[in-house]
Amino acid sequence: MESENTCEQSFQDDPENDGTGGLAEEASTEVGQEVSATEQESSGAEQALQEAGEAGSAENAKADADSVDSKEKSADNDLSKEKTDDSKVTKTVAQHYNELRESGLEARGNSRIFYLRNFNNWIKSVLIGDTLQKVQKERSCDHKYVVLDMCSGKGGDMLKWKKGRISKLVCVDIASTSVEQSEARFKDIVERNQNSKRREQIFDAEFITADVSKQRLKDMYKDPSISFDLVSCQFALHYSFESYSQADMMMKNVAECLQPGGYFIGTTPNSYELVNRLRKSETNSFGNDVYKVEFLSEDKDNLPLFGSQYSFQLEGVVDCPEFLVYFPALVKLAEKYDMKLVEKQSFSDYFKRHHKTSENRTLLGRMQALEPYPAENYGKLISSNEKDYAFAKEALDKDLPNQQQSNRRPVKVGTLSEPEWKAISLYMVFVFQKVGDQKDEPKAEVEESAEQEEEEPHGVKRSLSEPEEEEDDDDENKASDAKIIHTVDDDE
Numbered sequence: 330m331e332s333e334n335t336c337e338q339s340f341q342d343d344p345e346n347d348g349t350g351g352l353a354e355e356a357s358t359e360v361g362q363e364v365s366a367t368e369q370e371s372s373g374a375e376q377a378l379q380e381a382g383e384a385g386s387a388e389n390a391k392a393d394a395d396s397v398d399s400k401e402k403s404a405d406n407d408l409s410k411e412k413t414d415d416s417k418v419t420k421t422v423a424q425h426y427n428e429l430r431e432s433g434l435e436a437r438g439n440s441r442i443f444y445l446r447n448f449n450n451w452i453k454s455v456l457i458g459d460t461l462q463k464v465q466k467e468r469s470c471d472h473k474y475v476v477l478d479m480c481s482g483k484g485g486d487m488l489k490w491k492k493g494r495i496s497k498l499v500c501v502d503i504a505s506t507s508v509e510q511s512e513a514r515f516k517d518i519v520e521r522n523q524n525s526k527r528r529e530q531i532f533d534a535e536f537i538t539a540d541v542s543k544q545r546l547k548d549m550y551k552d553p554s555i556s557f558d559l560v561s562c563q564f565a566l567h568y569s570f571e572s573y574s575q576a577d578m579m580m581k582n583v584a585e586c587l588q589p590g591g592y593f594i595g596t597t598p599n600s601y602e603l604v605n606r607l608r609k610s611e612t613n614s615f616g617n618d619v620y621k622v623e624f625l626s627e628d629k630d631n632l633p634l635f636g637s638q639y640s641f642q643l644e645g646v647v648d649c650p651e652f653l654v655y656f657p658a659l660v661k662l663a664e665k666y667d668m669k670l671v672e673k674q675s676f677s678d679y680f681k682r683h684h685k686t687s688e689n690r691t692l693l694g695r696m697q698a699l700e701p702y703p704a705e706n707y708g709k710l711i712s713s714n715e716k717d718y719a720f721a722k723e724a725l726d727k728d729l730p731n732q733q734q735s736n737r738r739p740v741k742v743g744t745l746s747e748p749e750w751k752a753i754s755l756y757m758v759f760v761f762q763k764v765g766d767q768k769d770e771p772k773a774e775v776e777e778s779a780e781q782e783e784e785e786p787h788g789v790k791r792s793l794s795e796p797e798e799e800e801d802d803d804d805e806n807k808a809s810d811a812k813i814i815h816t817v818d819d820d821e
Contacts, residue, residue, distance in 0.1 A: 480565030484511030542575035584666035589765015699743030
């Protein structure tokens with residue numbers, strides 16, 4: 330595909346940075362003591378920005394705005410053509426997810442990425458739950474909450490919406506087979522609820538097969554006047570960045586029926602991290618035994634603002650073309666539709682901020698989001714390479730003197746193998762809010778996260794493919810940029 334604008338990136342190699350955003354090891358003992366943690370947080374991208382100075386940063390910001398503005402003016406000319414002419418990539422994506430078979434619980438349990446997928450699902454659960462709580466605090470107690478799940482796949486987030494006690498859900502996906510499976514999952518939830526002794530109020534649901542980057546959704550809703558409190562797009566935003574007009578239509582669909590004060594949330598790969606690893610590679614690809622990313626272009630210094638294609642392979646789940654999501658462009662498109670960025674965090678930072686609450690700690694255990702180390706009952710670890718758990722062993726060794734002095738049982742920790750951490754460290758969480766009349770402003774800590782966007786260098790943001798969601802909240806997964814060790818309590 331023809332490049333639509335290029336932006337230079339000021340990434341710089343950092344010999345101390347392995348491309349994962351550094352090492353952050355965190356653990357607490359059963360009696361509440363903290364096992365010492367180490368953290369290396371400055372990435373090559375951040376160092377390059379610091380060396381460039383504030384003046385360079387201002388020039389970069391202006392270049393971002395100018396390049397996106399120029400695209401905005403020129404893209405309207407071919408928008409109508411793109412609406413009726415499906416690209417080869419679009420058909421490939423739809424075909425991939427239509428042909429993707431659902432694996433059984435036993436097969437998923439034996440998967441090399443079992444814990445990685447569950448960790449990503451935990452991230453989504455916390456993100457959705459926290460955002461719904463924010464919305465509910467800002468609305469009247471009798472408000473009926475309506476949600477749009479864009480690129481909803483097979484409906485893997487259905488139980489999250491049920492737990493959030495929403496009134497209406499609209500699921501939209503490009504793959505017709507996935508939409509059918511999602512609708513079947515909803516009917517199963519309704520049937521099980523009807524047969525249960527403890528019946529709950531189940532939301533109404535609407536299912537639509539559509540390409541959200543090329544078709545106006547408002548024309549397809551049963552009620553065109555529908556108004557959403559929350560729009561969610563998990564691990565799919567990257568497909569819309571094939572062209573400016575597709576990204577623009579995607580954001581229009583997000584915002585057009587979103588209420589003032591409503592939120593747009595999602596998960597997507599960090600383009601800076603992708604480009605950083607690409608430039609450290611001797612070829613146009615990088616990865617390990619869990620994932621592989623291969624860029625179509627061999628020119629690492631001139632990646633297009635839109636249409637920067639790469640393929641992403643995730644063990645047994647995803648093998649699909651994707652496009653870098655350049656985040657400053659996403660922010661500017663959001664502003665065009667009266668949405669402001671209020672939060673942007675790596676998966677590891679999001680985990681560190683949220684995992685210590687009682688509810689989220691319990692959820693970690695229930696969802697099996699981290700692998701127990703050492704292996705339980707002398708079983709096998711998910712990776713056969715002991716070196717993949719070196720950081721977990723180091724954390725346990727540091728706590729050994731405390732165990733001996735207090736005669737405590739050995740600490741059990743939850744973690745992920747090195748290859749899995751490198752895969753999830755490509756991902757980030759984002760939250761936008763529709764500007765309008767509202768009583769509550771975003772929290773200060775959230776605003777700080779948004780301010781960090783201005784400090785990032787030129788780069789391209791891109792998204793790793795997501796695996797299809799699993800039954801009972803087993804789900805698709807992607808990234809966090811540090812290795813985290815979590816002490817597992819006996820009741821988790």
